[in-house]
Every structure is written in C-alpha cells, then in structure tokens.
Amino acid sequence: MPTRDSSPQSRFFALVPCAGTGSRAGTHGPKQYERIAGQPMVWHTLAAFGAVKRIARTLVVVAPGDGFFERNHTSALVVACGGATRAASVQNGLYELTRVGATQDDWVLVHDAARCLITPALIDSLIDACADDEVGGLLAHPLPDTLKREEGGRAVETVQREDKWLAQTPQMFRIGMLMEAIERAAGVVTDEASAIEAMGHRPLLVPGGSQNFKxxxxxxxxxxxxxxxGRTR
Structure with a gap:
C-alpha cells in the first residue's frame, strides 16, 4: 500500500455532527444543547477545538430547522445539512467542507458533539500520531471491564477483552478517503473507522482516556x- 505523507499543504478540519435528538438521554430536546457546568454541552466541545491552533476550520452539522446557533453565535461554520443518520450527517458535512475549500487530501477530525470532555491535548495527540500515517486513526480506550454477551436478559458468554478497545472520537482521516468509504458503506456504519475498515484499511488506535466518554x-x-x-478548580 503506498504511503501518503502529510505535506505542508495538508490542513486539518474538524467536523462535528450535531443533528441528533438524544433519545436515550431523557432530555426534552437535543441533548447537545443541555447545559452542563453552566454552558450548553456543545459549547465545551467547540471550545476544545477552538483552542487547537492547527484546526483550520470547524464545521458543525445541524438538523434543518435547528435554530440554536441562530440564537447563539459561534466562530464555527454551521450548516443545516443533518441527515437521518449520523453517517448521512457526516457525509453531508464532508461535501460542505469541500464546498468551502477543503481538498481531498486534507484531514478531517470527526467528533461527537456529546463528547464534551474532549481536551485540546487529546486532539493534538491524535493529530501528532496520525498526520504522517497512510490511513489515519481514532482516539480509543482499552476495554477495562469484563464483557458479556446477552440473550433474553441473561449472560450467556464472557467475551475476551484483551484486544478490545472502546472507540472514541475524534476520528481522523483524509477527506477523500472518508468520503469514498462512507459512500461505499451506504450509511450502515456507526463510526468513521468502521467505514475505513470496510475498505480494507487498518486505522491507528491512539490512546484517549476514560474521561472522553459520550x-x-x-x-x-x-x-x-x-x-x-473539577478542571476549573
């Protein structure tokens, strides 16, 4: 497989899907706008990316009719192109990035709006690890607990955890490669890495942390x- 080194012209963009409804969270509206530590959850997420100097631009994908950012100003580019699934929202967001000048060889860091504990240090560690990689990669955390397979509400099997990791975000790939991967996957993937894996690539696992939960x-x-x-004390 040919190596595609990061060139000086390659830039880093962030894409934040923010079109979900948060049905499992028990909130009255989209969970990403619920207040945590005095601010809407998504505000903490965007602040972390805003503090990373290497991010050329952050694009936020919201659902059509979402008026949150009309009432709350952000320096990020907000586009109402959210789809029926997360994969569709990401795919639409990638096209919007190319529309505003991103190239196929630029990098994109896709990050869940609801992972509001992400830090600039973790974002930088992902960029450092993946910028010269031929595929890209994702933040992930080794599975710490015993994993069970369930049938009818009962444990029927213990799954070995030694090689299991919890996938996190950001997940960082070349824009062109990721666009092709999602198109081929036809929207049936739950994260970007699984679409890349389906093409036969092996994304790099970069240690995240237990606090980077969704x-x-x-x-x-x-x-x-x-x-x-606790971080502000």
Missing part, C-alpha cells in the same frame, strides 16, 4: 459536570 444516559450529565467543574 454523554448518552441521564446519569452521564452529572458525571460530565463533575469532571468539567
């Missing part, structure tokens, strides 16, 4: 707030 369940809000407040 706010998904009602209890996660209090935990995220405690972490954010």
């Amino acid at each position: 706010v998904t369940w009602p209890d996660d809000f209090a935990l995220a707030e405690a972490v954010l407040k």
Whole structure:
C-alpha cells in the first residue's frame, strides 16, 4: 500500500455532527444543547477545538430547522445539512467542507458533539500520531471491564477483552478517503473507522482516556459536570 505523507499543504478540519435528538438521554430536546457546568454541552466541545491552533476550520452539522446557533453565535461554520443518520450527517458535512475549500487530501477530525470532555491535548495527540500515517486513526480506550454477551436478559458468554478497545472520537482521516468509504458503506456504519475498515484499511488506535466518554444516559450529565467543574478548580 503506498504511503501518503502529510505535506505542508495538508490542513486539518474538524467536523462535528450535531443533528441528533438524544433519545436515550431523557432530555426534552437535543441533548447537545443541555447545559452542563453552566454552558450548553456543545459549547465545551467547540471550545476544545477552538483552542487547537492547527484546526483550520470547524464545521458543525445541524438538523434543518435547528435554530440554536441562530440564537447563539459561534466562530464555527454551521450548516443545516443533518441527515437521518449520523453517517448521512457526516457525509453531508464532508461535501460542505469541500464546498468551502477543503481538498481531498486534507484531514478531517470527526467528533461527537456529546463528547464534551474532549481536551485540546487529546486532539493534538491524535493529530501528532496520525498526520504522517497512510490511513489515519481514532482516539480509543482499552476495554477495562469484563464483557458479556446477552440473550433474553441473561449472560450467556464472557467475551475476551484483551484486544478490545472502546472507540472514541475524534476520528481522523483524509477527506477523500472518508468520503469514498462512507459512500461505499451506504450509511450502515456507526463510526468513521468502521467505514475505513470496510475498505480494507487498518486505522491507528491512539490512546484517549476514560474521561472522553459520550454523554448518552441521564446519569452521564452529572458525571460530565463533575469532571468539567473539577478542571476549573
């Protein structure tokens, strides 16, 4: 497989899918706009990317009719091109990045809006690890717990955890490669790395951390707030 080294012209863009409804979170509206530590969740996410000097531009994909950013100004580019699935939102966002000047060989870091505990240091570590890689990679965390397979509410098998990692975001790939991967996957993937894997590539696993979790369940809000407040002390 030919190596595609990062050239001085290659830039780094961030793409934040922000079109989900957060149905599992138990909130009255989209969970990414719920307040955590005094600010909407997505604000913490965007602040982390805004602090990384190498990010040329951040694009936020929202659902059509979403008026949050009309009421709340951000320096990020906000486009109402959210799709029915996360993959569709990412695909639409990639096309928008090319429309505003990103090239096929530029890098994109796709990050969940609800992973509001991401830090500039983690973003930089992903860029450092992947900028000269032929494929790209993702932040991930080694599985710390015993993993069970379930049938009918009962554990029927213990799955070996030694080689298992929890996929996180950002996930960083060349824009052209990722566009092709998602198109081939026809929207059936749950993250960018799985689309890249389906093309026969092997994304690099870059250690993230236990705090870089996705706010998904009602209890996660209090935990995220405690972490954010602890960082400001």
